[in-house]
Amino acid sequence: MSRFQTHAVDNQPPEFAPRDPWQDDIALREALAREGGDAHAGQVARYGALAGGELLALSFDAHRDRPRLRSHDRFGHRIDTVEFHPNYHRIMAAAVEHGVAGLSWADGSPGAHVARAALCYLHNQAEPGTSCPLTMTHAAVPVLRQAPGLREWADKVAACRYDPRDVAIDGKPGVTLGMGMTEKQGGSDVRANTTIATSLGVGGEYALVGHKWFFSAPMSDGFLVLAQAPGGLSCFLLPRRLPDGAKNAFALMRLKDKLGDWSNASGEVEFMEARAWRIGDEGRGIATILQMVMLTRLDCMLGSAAQIRMALAQALHHASHRMAFGKRLIEQPLMRNVLADLAIESEAALALSMRVARAVDASPRDPREAALARIATAIGKYWICKRAPAFVNEAQECLGGAGYIEESILPRLYRQAPLNSIWEGSGNIQCLDVLRALAREPESAEALVAELDAASCEDRDYDAALPALRESLRSTDEAGARMLVERLALALQAGLLLRANSPLAGLFCRSRLGGGHGLALGTLPADADFAMPIARAWPM
Numbered sequence: 001m002s003r004f005q006t007h008a009v010d011n012q013p014p015e016f017a018p019r020d021p022w023q024d025d026i027a028l029r030e031a032l033a034r035e036g037g038d039a040h041a042g043q044v045a046r047y048g049a050l051a052g053g054e055l056l057a058l059s060f061d062a063h064r065d066r067p068r069l070r071s072h073d074r075f076g077h078r079i080d081t082v083e084f085h086p087n088y089h090r091i092m093a094a095a096v097e098h099g100v101a102g103l104s105w106a107d108g109s110p111g112a113h114v115a116r117a118a119l120c121y122l123h124n125q126a127e128p129g130t131s132c133p134l135t136m137t138h139a140a141v142p143v144l145r146q147a148p149g150l151r152e153w154a155d156k157v158a159a160c161r162y163d164p165r166d167v168a169i170d171g172k173p174g175v176t177l178g179m180g181m182t183e184k185q186g187g188s189d190v191r192a193n194t195t196i197a198t199s200l201g202v203g204g205e206y207a208l209v210g211h212k213w214f215f216s217a218p219m220s221d222g223f224l225v226l227a228q229a230p231g232g233l234s235c236f237l238l239p240r241r242l243p244d245g246a247k248n249a250f251a252l253m254r255l256k257d258k259l260g261d262w263s264n265a266s267g268e269v270e271f272m273e274a275r276a277w278r279i280g281d282e283g284r285g286i287a288t289i290l291q292m293v294m295l296t297r298l299d300c301m302l303g304s305a306a307q308i309r310m311a312l313a314q315a316l317h318h319a320s321h322r323m324a325f326g327k328r329l330i331e332q333p334l335m336r337n338v339l340a341d342l343a344i345e346s347e348a349a350l351a352l353s354m355r356v357a358r359a360v361d362a363s364p365r366d367p368r369e370a371a372l373a374r375i376a377t378a379i380g381k382y383w384i385c386k387r388a389p390a391f392v393n394e395a396q397e398c399l400g401g402a403g404y405i406e407e408s409i410l411p412r413l414y415r416q417a418p419l420n421s422i423w424e425g426s427g428n429i430q431c432l433d434v435l436r437a438l439a440r441e442p443e444s445a446e447a448l449v450a451e452l453d454a455a456s457c458e459d460r461d462y463d464a465a466l467p468a469l470r471e472s473l474r475s476t477d478e479a480g481a482r483m484l485v486e487r488l489a490l491a492l493q494a495g496l497l498l499r500a501n502s503p504l505a506g507l508f509c510r511s512r513l514g515g516g517h518g519l520a521l522g523t524l525p526a527d528a529d530f531a532m533p534i535a536r537a538w539p540m
């Protein structure tokens, strides 16, 4: 035996799972308490161990064995069903039952949205594909609650029960929701939708004829869709099964062959006089569904912040063990710059996401927070989702060749990373939305300025950046909107770190606001204290 042993395996890191992404994340625990979600800390903590252990283990097969469309049964009847790997359902069941989709609505107490945001952050580290149906289910509730006749749907989200059976919701303890806005001729500009809704004259019921070009989580129990009614673009709830149990009249044409997001199914669908119930007035479709979209955009921020954190944890674990040129990677000065910079970026992404979660949480009680949520969601969605792909690639590089290999999980993260910046309003759309809010909703600009001012007099670079930033809020220049939003995002992140007394705040301000940073990550000033951000991100 030993005669054929070519080598001993050494200088490889130990296994990095199970991991508890709650216990190993000081910044998350602090953010939950700071933003008012502490009452739920026990529930969030329990989910951390589950997500980083069992759910992460289940995720590999759910991801590898992609969902399959079964359009017909063996006898030729249309069934329009998607089959998932059983682990997909196990992961969904655990997430729903722990409140990832429903905690905000099951427990209306202040802080519930913040705690759910933390659950969402933990879940996204384990299995981002299922985050799509979980997010849409969560976000649909404020829209469903607008229609008294649809109360049962909202209540069944709040019930936090998962039931994947393809039956009418009457017989189900819990439901999931999807959304259909994007058509072939236009996604960002949904006014171009051509799906026609014809009133059936009773109970706000309509028949829909048309298509949707992207239709994720097509096994959801119901979908919020936009269609053209006589009074203009309107919002509808389209059930998968009608109340009598019959299949609604829509056909899944095919599943998209996606870059990533493999555990989740995204389809193309055609409506053939599919039944749907109108929510809100005819012609108010965009305004109605925007309440859902605001929440899915928050989850895009949280999802990207989570991918960032997961990639950082992988990089730190690897660099702590791997030796090169006689020293561990984490001891090499240039690698320390990279890791410290990643750590700063990660904490800032989390801080902004959790702050927006608090603003959303407080919105019904506090108009100032509602105004902040309105604009800060678009700012954060643009910036954090934009940063994730470059960040994941940088973390991947920390692992060297191993980071390019599927078992390391980095390739999966890398494929997932661009998605949050594309769906729910792509980057430019977010920037134009910020301009719109600044121009038309003075309360949003005021809330933003108040938020930024609250951190003044703490840091020289921060204070120096504020006057120009205040001045730029008057801008209506579309072509310059990305630069404006990037600078607002950095200032918001800096202000939050300063107010949280994060030890990373000074270095964040110096590098991101004071000009002490290049275009790539890992370009902190050479004299910076790298030990502190690394130790904070990786207390092991």
Ligand SMILES: Cc1cc2nc3c(=O)[nH]c(=O)nc-3n(C[C@H](O)[C@H](O)[C@H](O)COP(=O)(O)OP(=O)(O)OC[C@H]3O[C@@H](n4cnc5c(N)ncnc54)[C@H](O)[C@@H]3O)c2cc1C
Binding pocket: 178, 179, 180, 181, 182, 185, 186, 187, 188, 189, 214, 215, 216, 217, 258, 261, 266, 419, 422, 423, 424, 425, 426, 427, 428, 429
């Ligand atoms: C995996 C996946 C799943 C999806 N699931 C769903 C789903 O379940 N339901 C659903 O409704 N949609 C879904 N989508 C669609 C997604 O929301 C849209 O792709 C997205 O909103 C962009 O729309 P579009 O593809 O039509 O691009 P376009 O609207 O053609 O935009 C293309 C680019 O142009 C930019 N742009 C547009 N207008 C302007 C402007 N005025 N100025 C400057 N730039 C502009 C956009 O920012 C974008 O970068 C999904 C997409 C993906 C990739």
